[in-house]
Amino acid sequence: MKVKDFDFYLPEELIAQHPLEKRDESRLMVVDRNSGSIEHKVFKDMIDYLKEGDCLVLNNTRVLPARLIGEKEGTGGKMEFLLLKRIDSNSWETLVKPGKRAKLGSRFVFGGGELKAEVKGIGEEGSRIVEFEYKGIFEEVLDRLGQMPLPPYITETLEDKERYQTVYSKEIGSAAAPTAGLHFTEELLAKIKDKGIKVVFITLHVGLGTFRPVKAETIEEHHMHSEYYIMSKETAKLINETKEMGGRVIAVGTTSCRTLETIASEEGKVREESGWTDIFMYPGYKFKLVDALITNFHLPQSTLLMLVSAFSSREIIMRAYEEAVRERYRFFSFGDAMFLK
Template sequence: MKTSDFYYDLPPELIAQTPIPQRDGSRLLTLNKETGETEHHHFYELPSFLRPGDCLVLNDSRVLPARLIGKRQPTGGTCEVMLLIDRGEKTWECLVRPGKKLREGAVLSFGEGRLTAQVTKVLDNGNRLVRFDYDGIFLEILEQLGKMPLPPYIKEELEGAERYQTVYSREVGSAAAPTAGLHFTKELLASIEAMGVRLCYVTLHVGLGTFRPVKVDDVDQHEMHSEYCTISAETAAIINQTKREGGRVICVGTTSCRTIESWAGEDGTLQESAGWTNIFIYPGYRFKVMDCLVTNFHLPESTLVMLVSALAGRAHVLAAYQEAVQERYRFFSFGDAMFIY
């Protein structure tokens, strides 16, 4: 299976640069994974495709305002630091710019000195270990000084950081939003729950590796990035009960899918779990738990297009994407959505 098998032609103007004002006003393309049949709707119509006894699995990870713009000391030159992984003791693994200037020992200042830092190690992969020094609570300082780490294909500044968070986000730690969830409002979730669909939550902290392109020709040679995820005992119980009673497990986003598929037993049952996952789902994969998927439109030749193709079939997915292009859907993080059932 070749990476090029998952290519489709996307006009650049269809890449959504800003979110629409109303979250659930985005368009919704429905795709029958068995027949390939498609229909065109709006996201607020999603409840009409759900059934009592189904459950929705949502990723409650919250995006860390992880992009810090500061000054190199003592020269005053500009620097940028992107927080990736908390390594403990006030030290984070980071991406930095300019790399040539930020060698071991480099001293940085952010927010007129409210937050200072020193590069303590240059890692083999080019990332840096950076130790921060501050008074107070680090996350509160980040909320004030940090910027949202928007995907590389979004060139416009975001007005209002909460628009890049889901309305149910609560566990801080992602470097990018689980974007399928951006379409939900609290009112829509309440109406879904009222119709007898159970809501449950997992946490997967999305890493910047989600945007890393596949650079090999053969799909099975791709080395997948790792991300930390957790499943609570309550969520495991809800999903297990849903499967026992014949309901559908509907994942909101590829991150929710990857979480439950990572920890499912061969019989499809789940238990309380936590750890790192590098699961790579592409055609030929047998889903143990997930039945349906709410997802955005993904980049050509990406691991996420491959995951969606594993669920609905490559031919069906690429035909649906071609239709979405013809119908001028909005693509990627701030774009429209699909419901694959």
């Protein structure tokens, strides 16, 4: 299947540059994944599409303020570091700009010397393996010095860092937010629980590899980067009970969906588990566990758009995207949502 089959025209002004004042007042496109029928709603209407006995699965990862601005030791040249993946307590795989200044042995300083770094190796696709030096707790240093690693298509400044976190974020470790979850408020989640719907959490630490462009001509040639996931015993138990009682397992976001499908057995059962996944779902993939999906509107030719097409069909999803453009939906991280039922 050709990557260009997942291209679509998106006017630049539809790329959301900032979150709405109220999370749950973004728009919601409800799509029947089998018939392709479409309804236009507001996100807080999501509760009307959930039934007692369903199980909502959310990703509780928390985004690191993983963008660091510093300078090269000795020359003072400005450098930008983006933390991608933790290797051990002090070492990270990072993207460095400009990369030509980040040779093996090069040293850098951040925050007037509160944090220092040395390039120890060269990673995949030009990334750098960097060892950091600091006093105290790394996450606290990063919280003081780091910035949110917003995607490159967001050019406006984010005033409140918490708006790029879900209200239930807990486990620190992502380089990007699980954006389908940004629409939920604590009040909406409370109403969902009161209606008899299970709300459970998994963790998948989102890496930037998820958003890297597909450079191959055909989908089958593309290789996904791996991301770390955790499924607790309690979450696995509640998901299995939901399936046994005839309820639906509803994944909030492609990250939850990828985690569930990685762990699920052929019989649609899950268990307590942690590990790395590089699962790549595109049309032809047979879903073992997920019954419905809440997701945002994704980039043209992206692996996320291919996953959503696998859950429905390429034809239905591309028609829905055409309608979203016509109806002036907001796209990408701070944009509107789709519910595939």
